[in-house]
Amino acid sequence: MTNESLKDIMEGLKRLNSIQMINLSFMGCGNFTDEGLNSISEGLKRLTSLQDICLSFFKCGNLTDKGLKSLVEGLERLFSLQKVSLYFRGFQNITDKGMNSMGNSLKKLVSLKTLNLNFLLCGGITDKCLNHISEGLKGLLSLNKIALKFPGYRRITDKGLNHISEALSQLPSLSNISLNFDECLKITDKGLKDLSEGITKFTSLQSLTLEFTSCHEITNESLSRFGAALKKLGSLKNLNINFAMCGGLTDEGLKNLSEGFKSLILLERIRLDFFEVYSIKDEGVKSLVKGLESLISLKEVHLDFSMCNELTDESLMSVVSSFKKLVSLHTVRLDFSWCIQITNEDLKNLKQSLEELPSVQKITINLLSEW
Numbered sequence: 001m002t003n004e005s006l007k008d009i010m011e012g013l014k015r016l017n018s019i020q021m022i023n024l025s026f027m028g029c030g031n032f033t034d035e036g037l038n039s040i041s042e043g044l045k046r047l048t049s050l051q052d053i054c055l056s057f058f059k060c061g062n063l064t065d066k067g068l069k070s071l072v073e074g075l076e077r078l079f080s081l082q083k084v085s086l087y088f089r090g091f092q093n094i095t096d097k098g099m100n101s102m103g104n105s106l107k108k109l110v111s112l113k114t115l116n117l118n119f120l121l122c123g124g125i126t127d128k129c130l131n132h133i134s135e136g137l138k139g140l141l142s143l144n145k146i147a148l149k150f151p152g153y154r155r156i157t158d159k160g161l162n163h164i165s166e167a168l169s170q171l172p173s174l175s176n177i178s179l180n181f182d183e184c185l186k187i188t189d190k191g192l193k194d195l196s197e198g199i200t201k202f203t204s205l206q207s208l209t210l211e212f213t214s215c216h217e218i219t220n221e222s223l224s225r226f227g228a229a230l231k232k233l234g235s236l237k238n239l240n241i242n243f244a245m246c247g248g249l250t251d252e253g254l255k256n257l258s259e260g261f262k263s264l265i266l267l268e269r270i271r272l273d274f275f276e277v278y279s280i281k282d283e284g285v286k287s288l289v290k291g292l293e294s295l296i297s298l299k300e301v302h303l304d305f306s307m308c309n310e311l312t313d314e315s316l317m318s319v320v321s322s323f324k325k326l327v328s329l330h331t332v333r334l335d336f337s338w339c340i341q342i343t344n345e346d347l348k349n350l351k352q353s354l355e356e357l358p359s360v361q362k363i364t365i366n367l368l369s370e371w
Contacts, residue, residue: 010043034067041074065098072105085116099129106136127160134167145176158191165198178209188217196225207238220253230260244275251284258291285315289322
C-alpha cells in the first residue's frame with residue numbers, strides 16, 4: 001500500500017456519499033506516510049451520512065502526530081457519526097501532541113454513542129496523553145459504550161488513570177465500560193481507588209470490564225474497593241475482572257471482592273481471572289464462589305485460577321457446592337491448569353459433578369498440561 005494507491009481508494013469512496021459504515025485495515029503498510037492519512041481524512045469529509053467507522057493501523061511505522069492530526073480532523077466534520085473505532089498498533093511516533101489533536105476532535109463528535117480506542121505498542125503514551133483523551137470525552141453526553149485500551153505503557157501512572165476515571169464520571173449515559181491497563185506497572189491502589197469511586201456513579205451500568213494484568217503494585221485494598229463499588233451497580237448484567245499475575249493479592253482480597261457480588265441480582269455473565277496469583281489458597285476460592293450463590297440470574301461463569309499452586313481439590317468441591325445453588329446457570333468455563341496439587345483426575349471428577357446439575361448445558365474445564 002502506497003500513498004498514491006490509498007488516495008485512489010479514497011477518491012472512489014467519495015462517490016459513495018450515502019454510505020453509512022466503513023471499515024479499513026492497514027497492516028504492515030510501511031510505504032505510506034502521513035500523506036496517506038491526509039488522503040483518508042480528505043475522503044472522509046465527503047461521507048456526510050457516515051454513522052460507523054473502524055480504522056486499524058498495524059505496524060505502519062512511518063506515521064506521526066501530523067498524520068494523526070489530519071485523520072481526526074477529518075472525523076470531526078462527520079456530525080452523523082455514532083460509532084468510532086480506532087486501533088493503533090506499533091504507532092511508535094505518536095506523542096502527546098497527536099493525542100491532543102485527538103482529544104480536540106473528540107469534543108466535536110457530540111452524537112457519538114460508541115467509542116473504541118486501542119493503543120498497543122505505541123511507545124509515546126503517557127499520563128499527559130490520557131489527559132488529552134479525557135478532555136475530549138467530557139462533552140460526549142450521548143456516549144453509551146466506551147472501550148479504552150492502553151496495555152503495556154510503563155509511563156502511565158495513577159495520574160493517567162485518574163484522568164480517565166474523572167472523565168467517565170461525567171458521562172451519565174454510559175451503560176458499557178471496558179478499560180484495559182494490562183502491564184501498566186506504575187498503577188497502584190491509589191489509581192484503582194479513584195476508578196472505584198468513579199464507577200459508583202453509573203447506577204444504570206450494564207457491562208463492566210476491567211483488566212489490570214501484571215499490575216504488581218495492586219493489593220487487596222483495590223479488591224476491597226471494587227467490592228464496595230459493585231454494591232452500587234445493581235443493574236449490572238456482565239462483569240469481567242482480570243487481575244492475572246497481580247502478585248499482591250491474597251484470599252482476603254477475594255473475600256472482600258465477593259461481598260460486592262451479592263447485590264448484583266441481575267448479573268447474567270461473570271468472568272474472573274486470577275491466573276498465576278500464587279498466594280491464592282482454597283479459602284479464597286471458597287469465598288469467591290460463595291459470593292455468587294445468591295445470583296439467581298447468573299447464566300455464564302468463567303473462572304481462571306491456572307498456576308495458582310496452593311489450590312487443592314477442596315477448591316473444586318467448593319465450586320460444585322456453590323454452583324448447585326445457581327438455578328439459571330447453563331455455561332461453565334473453569335481453568336485450574338498447572339495447579340500442581342490438583343490432578344487431571346480431580347478435574348474430570350469436577351466436570352462429572354457439574355454435568356449432574358440440571359440447568360448446566362455447556363462445561364469447559366482445562367486439564368493440566370504435562371510437564
